[in-house]
Amino acid sequence: MNQNDKTGIRLIEAVQKGNPSAFEQFVEQYKRLIYHIVLRMIPNETDCEDVCQDIFLKIIQNLSGFRHESKVSTWIAKIAYNQCLNYLKKKRVKLVDDCLPGEIHSGSIDTESLAPDAYIQNRDIRERLHDMIDQLPVHFRIALTLFHLEDMHYNEIAYIMNLPVGTVKSYLFRARKSLRKNLENHYLREEIWIEST
């Protein structure tokens, strides 16, 4: 158990006792994680903050349900993930989608804004990459976010997404491969991708 987990458990205990400052600390500590999950799963930014608030309300209601079976961050991420899935189901967003490499087309991306400056090139790659990530199916997006941004292990992601570890690995593998291939297809013409490597 690392320091963050200890702090998380201490905060949950304090929040359960009704300590308001502990609750504020709790929000401060975990809002970044929740926001990352929501941002990746719900592309509509206007709804992001409302969904984040809904997740915190859900967490408060379920505090007594935390059984120390997982890390606090994993437990929170699972609640956030399920809440976002419910939101997307309500909005009738297609959830079960399978993306094979090459399915994401960069044809819709504007290529005229490229500039020679390295900073702009990097920024351009970043923007295009985020556009491409947004086009990936939800499960691919969330697996990428939890692994790369939140430094979670395969088994933690599998627990959060309620999937076998092998499936999570497969999602990550295919998502990265697909993103690289699309970036390569896009930038091969511009020679930026090659130059930057």
Place this chain on the structure above:
Amino acid sequence: MDRKHLTEEAIFTFLDGTVSEYNHDIIHHLNTCDRCRSLLHQYQILYDELAREPENALSAEFNQQLMQRISIQSQRRFAWAKKESLYVIFTLLAMTTMIFMRYVNLHSLIGSFSKLRILPEIILSFIRSPVLETISPIKTHLPVCLMTVIVILSVILLDRLLINRFFEPLKYHIH
């Protein structure tokens, strides 16, 4: 390893930092193969970008808005819970009264209250009695059992549904 190019899976394993007995071979191959080194570089850029913090973040008012929502929700739930508690208590009282009137003879009950002072003697004589089986167990124990079950259920209901679930957020609603 030298002759064949690295698979993408091998590159992911290497970049993920997963302990692999082939890591040494991978490094050796990368030192000698431009194609695989280029692929590794491309994935390295991809990894760096994926790990980059998003530029947009939650608004500065997020915490305040959250507290306000919790406060409003708690007040609503408190009002609902109060109303709901009254319904539950009223229903339980009505059910208890009905059971009581159906199964218990009030006159004999009042009479038995007056005999409370000789209760230990009655209990002892009951225990010593050789004809316990002559007492109808259903008629005697059903009201008591039902009332006990109702009381236990109502305690669980009040505790689980009303107190734990709905009164919990109240702790945070006044700041």
